[in-house]
Amino acid sequence: MNYKKFLRAASAALMIVVVITLALTSGASAQTKFTTLYRFKGGKDGASPLASLIFDQAGNLYGTTYAGGAYNFGTVFKLTPRSSGGWSERVLYSFTGGADGRWPQAGLIFDAAGNLYGTTESGGILYPYCRPYNYGCGVVFNLALKPDGVWKESVLYSFCPVAGCSDGFNPYAGLIFDPQGNLYGTTREWGIQERRGTVFELIPNSDGSWKEKVLAHLYGTRRDAAAPQAGLILDQAGNLYGTTALGVGGCGTVFELTPTPWGPWTRKILYEFRCDKDGQNPFGGLIFDPAGNLYGTTSRGGGYLGGIAFKLTPNSDGTWTKSLIHGFGKHGKYLYDSLIFDTAGNLYGTTSAGGHLSDCGGNGCGVVFKLTPETDGVWPEKELHGFSGGKDGAYLYAGVIFDAAGNLYGTTAGDGTTTFGSVFEITP
Numbered sequence: 001m002n003y004k005k006f007l008r009a010a011s012a013a014l015m016i017v018v019v020i021t022l023a024l025t026s027g028a029s030a031q032t033k034f035t036t037l038y039r040f041k042g043g044k045d046g047a048s049p050l051a052s053l054i055f056d057q058a059g060n061l062y063g064t065t066y067a068g069g070a071y072n073f074g075t076v077f078k079l080t081p082r083s084s085g086g087w088s089e090r091v092l093y094s095f096t097g098g099a100d101g102r103w104p105q106a107g108l109i110f111d112a113a114g115n116l117y118g119t120t121e122s123g124g125i126l127y128p129y130c131r132p133y134n135y136g137c138g139v140v141f142n143l144a145l146k147p148d149g150v151w152k153e154s155v156l157y158s159f160c161p162v163a164g165c166s167d168g169f170n171p172y173a174g175l176i177f178d179p180q181g182n183l184y185g186t187t188r189e190w191g192i193q194e195r196r197g198t199v200f201e202l203i204p205n206s207d208g209s210w211k212e213k214v215l216a217h218l219y220g221t222r223r224d225a226a227a228p229q230a231g232l233i234l235d236q237a238g239n240l241y242g243t244t245a246l247g248v249g250g251c252g253t254v255f256e257l258t259p260t261p262w263g264p265w266t267r268k269i270l271y272e273f274r275c276d277k278d279g280q281n282p283f284g285g286l287i288f289d290p291a292g293n294l295y296g297t298t299s300r301g302g303g304y305l306g307g308i309a310f311k312l313t314p315n316s317d318g319t320w321t322k323s324l325i326h327g328f329g330k331h332g333k334y335l336y337d338s339l340i341f342d343t344a345g346n347l348y349g350t351t352s353a354g355g356h357l358s359d360c361g362g363n364g365c366g367v368v369f370k371l372t373p374e375t376d377g378v379w380p381e382k383e384l385h386g387f388s389g390g391k392d393g394a395y396l397y398a399g400v401i402f403d404a405a406g407n408l409y410g411t412t413a414g415d416g417t418t419t420f421g422s423v424f425e426i427t428p
Helices: 003-015
Strands: 033-039 061-065 075-081 087-094 116-120 139-145 151-158 183-187 198-204 210-217 240-244 253-259 265-272 294-298 308-314 320-327 347-351 367-371 381-386 408-412 422-427
Touching (some): 033 087, 087 151, 151 210, 381 422
Antiparallel strands (some): 075 087, 116 139, 139 151, 183 198, 198 210, 240 253, 253 265, 294 308, 308 320, 347 367, 367 381, 408 422
């Protein structure tokens, strides 16, 4: 699978969905300013960024591209603001497609020393059951800055080192640290019988190596969660929370993992999506509000079938109650990543389609949106920017981040023909 095939498949999936023709009204404020910071050329500079960005303390942006680079297997890149205006791009690492990994779908995280950590969907150890076949099972990698200014890549863990692949393979999502410096993440698959995903921990050893520990195997049965494609979050008690795109009734779940004194982690499904109006297939992760409620998105479902933003509220008996925040489809539709809060309690996110329906084959190229809570419990949507394709980018599979001044930053994947992806800024 290369990035053009990925994008053709994504576009085809959008085209087969019936477009609900509705009158569009732009919610963009007159003060909203959109700027393209960088357009990828589809060559050695990278192509098709599918993940969100991170800032360093100096205000530089870092991210990954799914394809492009010196070997066309993806890159890690850095964008630096120029004193004269604009931003310059530098490729920190080009994946070779072999043992070092190929096709990074997820974003990056920093450690306290300024090293970067991430995952690749494939590459690493070759094993016939890893999908795509013979492309490797995926890796967890580290990039460390050397005194000469070169970033050196090291593979911390290569999935499926033994027959059976019980440790998991195909990590689509990024990583998180706990306070002790351990890494946590998910894989979409494990085993050789379509077993659908793991939650894993990587523990650093004193000699610089890392040990993998599987915290949960997901079996993909009608009673179990399946196919986690998003990363995890930790609460203050050390519990992990995440989503699965499939499982139970086939529509996806929200789950919690709790450590136990005797070793194994216990898994609890907090909510099972029921498809259709209830929402289905959550590809994005979760966030907490200060009161301990969880917020997330689904890629499909809802009243307009374009996905939903939802809230899960914990009850005193240990159950959780789901409430709908917003149903998508009138403007933007199909959500693939997490939401973020601003300091006032508003939510922001992206859709991969919708917006200007005359663009991107009649489905729209995606939007950046804002949801504002009102006293009656309604969260009206405001479109901050609707994308139009080659001019400003197309297809948003990643969420957005804030800088210290409250500006939003994100990526578009591009269509692989007229645009190969971009990095943008929005001043709301």
